[in-house]
Amino acid sequence: NAGVMQNPRHLVRRRGQEARLRCSPMKGHSHVYWYRQLPEEGLKFMVYLQKENIIDESGMPKERFSAEFPKEGPSILRIQQVVRGDSAAYFCASSRTGSTEAFFGQGTRLTVV
Amino acid sequence: GENVEQHPSTLSVQEGDSAVIKCTYSDSASNYFPWYKQELGKRPQLIIDIRSNVGEKKDQRIAVTLNKTAKHFSLHITETQPEDSAVYFCAGSDQTGANNLFFGTGTRLTVIP
Numbered sequence: 001n002a003g004v005m006q007n008p009r010h011l012v013r014r015r016g017q018e019a020r021l022r023c024s025p026m027k028g029h030s031h032v033y034w035y036r037q038l039p040e041e042g043l044k045f046m047v048y049l050q051k052e053n054i055i056d057e058s059g060m061p062k063e064r065f066s067a068e069f070p071k072e073g074p075s076i077l078r079i080q081q082v083v084r085g086d087s088a089a090y091f092c093a094s095s096r097t098g099s100t101e102a103f104f105g106q107g108t109r110l111t112v113v
Numbered sequence: 114g115e116n117v118e119q120h121p122s123t124l125s126v127q128e129g130d131s132a133v134i135k136c137t138y139s140d141s142a143s144n145y146f147p148w149y150k151q152e153l154g155k156r157p158q159l160i161i162d163i164r165s166n167v168g169e170k171k172d173q174r175i176a177v178t179l180n181k182t183a184k185h186f187s188l189h190i191t192e193t194q195p196e197d198s199a200v201y202f203c204a205g206s207d208q209t210g211a212n213n214l215f216f217g218t219g220t221r222l223t224v225i226p
Contacts, residue, residue, distance in 0.1 A: 033214070042119075042202060042218040043157065091156065093214075100145045100206060102214060104156040 002026075004094050005074075006105035013082045013112050021077040021108045025094030032075040033102060034067060037089040049075060082112045115140040115205045119217025126193050127225050134220045136203035137185040145206040146186050147214065148177060152199045160201075161188070193224045 005024040013019050025032050030051055035043040048056040049069035060067065064082075069075040079086055089109045093102040116139040126132050138146075147162035163170045163177045163186065170177050174193075179186040190197055200221050204214040 035216075043214075043216040045215055101147070101159060101162070104149075104158070106156045 004029075004092060004103050004105035006090075006092055006108050008108060009106060011108055011110050013110065015083060015112055016081050019079040019082050019086070019110055019112075021079075021090050021092075021110070022074040023077070023092035023094075023105055024074040025092075026096075026103055029094035029096045029103075031095045031097065032069050033093045033095075034075075034077050035091045035093065037091060037107070039088070043091065046077075079110075082110075084112050086110060087112045115143055115215035117203060117205050117215050117217045119203050119220060121220060122218065123221045123223070125223045125225060128194060129192055132188075132190045132193050132197070132222055132224075134188045134201055134203070134222070135185060136187070136205075136217050137183075138205040138215075139184070140205065141181075141184065143205040146177070146179060147204050147206075148188050149202045149204065149216075150199045151202065151219075157202060190222075193222075195224050195226050198222055198224045 004026055007022050032049045034046040036046055037043050045059040047060050047067045051069055052071050064080045066078045089107045091104050091107045093104045095102045117136055119136045144165040148160050149157035150160045151157040161172050161175050161177050163179050165181055168179055174191045176189040200219045202219050203217040206214050
């Protein structure tokens with residue numbers, strides 16, 4: 001089992017560009033969670049998805065951010081028109097139905113220049 | 114959603130001494146409390162967890178206690194070693210069977226050899 005895979009590991013975008021972060025959950029896991037970690041800060045919940053459904057997006061900024069978890073393929077966190085304040089590490093985690101244990105990916109470090 | 118507070122933000126101990134990190138939570142419905150360890154530049158990794166039907170859980174040098182009445186839980190590391198140096202995050206989950214965790218702000222533990 002390869003674990004939770006995130007790519008890219010590092011992403012540099014200029015202000016105004018779009019950032020796409022990908023997360024492939026562990027095999028057999030159908031729950032995906034995205035977290036944002038600002039430098040020297042904790043993990044902030046953003047969104048919880050199951051296949052083709054957004055279950056809880058209470059942590060997502062109202063504008064420019066969106067997430068999906070299609071029937072096939074990885075979960076995608078999309079940030080449109082990035083700004084410097086979006087620079088952070090974005091972690092996804094996955095869990096399987098009936099389990100509360102979440103496994104984290106290695107994160108994508110987004111730098112907006 | 115849940116609000117988890119964590120103290121202290123930094124903690125330094127001599128090798129061999131014990132370290133204690135405390136967290137409080139706000140939602141009495143929370144029933145799952147994991148602890149994650151994050152080494153510099155790496156993913157958070159689950160080290161121990163406790164559910165609301167248990168008051169204490171131990172795994173070798175690590176133990177966690179939970180006081181449901183007071184809504185606080187603590188991580189205890191005994192006989193600390195330099196490799197215990199990391200940032201530790203507590204978290205709470207307010208949904209049964211799901212895992213959109215709400216994290217504390219983290220404690221940077223330094224074990225001095």
